[in-house]
Amino acid sequence: MLVAVSTPPDPVIIIGGGQSGLNTARAALEAGLRPVVLESGPRAVGSWPHYYDSLTLFSPVKYSSFPGAPFPGEPDEYPARDAVIAYLDSYARDLDVEIRTDTRVSAVTSSRKGGFQVHTEAGEEIAASGVVAASGSFANPYRPQVPGQDHFAGAVLHVAEYRNAQPYAGKRIVVVGAGNSAVQVAYELSGRASVTLATRAPVHFVAQRRLGKDLHYWLKTTRLDVLPRAWLVRIFTSTPVLDTGIYRDALASGQLDRRPMFTRFDGDDVVWPDGSREKVDVVIYATGYRPNLGYLEGLGALDQTGMPRHHGGISTTHAGLVYAGLEFQRSFSSNTLRGVHRDAKYVVEPLAAHVNNTTRVVSSGGAVPGPAG
Template identity: 30%
Template sequence: MDEEDSQIQKTQLAMTVPTTRVDVLVIGAGQAGLATGYRLAQEGVSFLIVDENQQIGDSWRKRYDSLTLFTPRSLNALPGKVLDGDPDGYPSRDEFADYLANYALHYNLPVQTNFRIASLDIEAEALFWAEGADGSAILARAVVVATGGFQVPVIPEIAGTFSPQVRQLTPETYKGPADVEHGPVVVVGDGASGRDIAFELSAFKSVILSRGRNRRLLPEKLFGISMWKWLKVLGLLRAGPNSPLGRAMRKSDPFPSRERSDRDLEKRGVVLASRLIGANGKRAVFADGSTLDVGAVIWCVGYHDDFTWLMIKAAKDQTGSIVVKDGRSPVPGLFFIGRPWQRNRASALVTGSTADAQRLVDDVEQYLSSTRQGEGSIALVAK
């Protein structure tokens, strides 16, 4: 089917399926999507936020039970609404999920949950066509993708060399110690999630934390003040990805230890091991040559994107990865927000959502103005 036939088919489909028309479609109702919605509402732009989960905040509720955000409440508020509680304390998973749901309700943001985007393509006349898994469709002048950079947990090829008797989990499938019946347990990856899970499991199981690169952990407080506040005041959270400071931070990925330092974990009985490089049945093999029979492995080695639904070829490079610079795609009218190091260190954190959303909405408005050519904005109506 050529491009002309495809557009004819979409036009015919739009006449028969429920179709919503908006100026801006925001994909994802997490912190970045809601912050974007808040700014769009302030500017009087018609928009709709869609999310595949049943409730706003479910992307947080689905993670492990003991999860707390690793930034304090003072840095986790979206524009216009504080996050109640100790400003230096760390909100729990459910607390923050409820905050997001209440935020959308408080500002009456138009959010459609339980809506999964099956495909996003570009229509004639610079309109985007988003087809839902339920068969409905959305036509929009611009699209903001707010799905973030933590979409699908990475599971290395090594996982396939473990015996089926070894239970394998990720931060998305691990909920708590009851999920791990047999030990020892290897937690692979010493980022915030890996250290959290190793810390929790150490009270119940023999735990090995497999580490890769050298990671610099910062003290939780300096002179009685949260290290995150120091990072913000000193401008480190605003360091750009290609600045000398930004490159150094990307290499070491420093964050406050919150009683999860190497010393803290060792006091809890966690064994610190080198990189996991192989497996044979139940036996894990580490870079220093040591081996160990294990009962479970929890992979905390990062995430990768899933943009199989994004059908616009110009939005991706030859490897299939999205092309984005400072939130803008080479495809006019297509924008991204909430990506790691999109603009700076804070971009993938809640605290970066406010500033990034303001700048992004300015870009979106400029694009809409250039394409509207005197027409009024599209009313939010269902065909």
């Protein structure tokens, strides 16, 4: 005789303790799940401590809070990096969930009983009824390969490795990229070094404030913040750089030089499109990031480029696997402090349904997996 036995589900493992992981942990807790957060760093603050020293949020305090946790400070001020770290630290301490720091995940595999096994670099194996991949992208910077780069005599780094301008005083530097980080870092360096911003197209500036209101007021009012990517690409044909006017003026005045992207490296030179050559000490790629999901490769959840197979953050390959914090996962604000909670709630609903609908049937012959949901 078969007897249906209700057994407590294994925890939902959330990989990553930054803004996405913490918001998903709260949503999972509210859905009646047992979340356990695994964070590779010493604190549950994500990658924020590794960003460059002068980084400030593009959104003011009043548009940078999680639900129920107001960001401290004046509503119209723009929080600095360290203020964000303190905010996340406080939020994590107030969460009634288990957070394991200094725990790096090496792989996720399918379990014979229908869930997952999460493997850590320390050799631990953790049974999971569901998995949330919320590990961000900072640890996986995108570095283009330009001809001659391997033999370049100067230094080549990604903006992920940049902290401040002090080590680069007096040097000849090329910053590659046309986004916010590229322009901000190039501008900061221009006060101490000779800097060129190398881009494939002109920089597209967007005013930080319009009619006395911050841009995020208009994003919220017009609902652009929650539009899906397919709509946004029709509105924004290039990467916008938020600007109060200082960056545009720096380019116009010649304080900051912009040129079309160089074609190759040659010894200690870069070669510009017109054929001219120039000795350069440092090239800094500010060319973005890719999702840091290497631990899912063996599971078969990624495509050939390493990108997750998903729809709105819900895996299309494995029931019980969801994502949080992907860029444009569902909207313009998906991986931001102000918007990640919406995606967290969205992916937790089907995750909870999957976990709660998975039962075990026990007989004299042993355990039999129930429906995967």
